[in-house]
Amino acid sequence: MHRKDDDSDEGDDGQELEVIPPQELGDKKKRFFSKELRCMMYGFGDDQNPYTESVDLLEDLVIQYIAEVTHKAMELGRSGKVTVEDIMFLMRKDKRKYSRIKDLLFMNEELKKARKAFDEVKYASV
DSSP: OOOOOOOOOTTSSEEEEEEOOOOHHOOOOSSHHHHHHHHHHHHHSSSSSSOOOHHHHHHHHHHHHHHHHHHHHHHSSSHHHHHHHHHHHHHHTTTTHHHHHHHHHHHHHHHHHHHHHHHHHHHOOO
């Protein structure tokens, strides 16, 4: 378990976020979101090719945030299972994140319906 530092920060929803020093994160070779983060950084005004160190730092923060939210969701719900409802419950006080989750879930359902309709038309014509 990571310790809480004196320089912990407060999140959007008033909950305290745990700051983990880089030396405790370990040497992670596998990068999962580098390409997407580079595009996002560029979209938010960074250079088209941002420094690798900046991308790596941002990815470490993203991974840490995902892990913290997942752990909190696991504490709320049934053991060993994280549901969408658990995540929504955690984000309920952060209106921006909660609204974004609802939008993404709605769009996911719309895409499923569109794919299903497309597949039905495709198979009906065969």
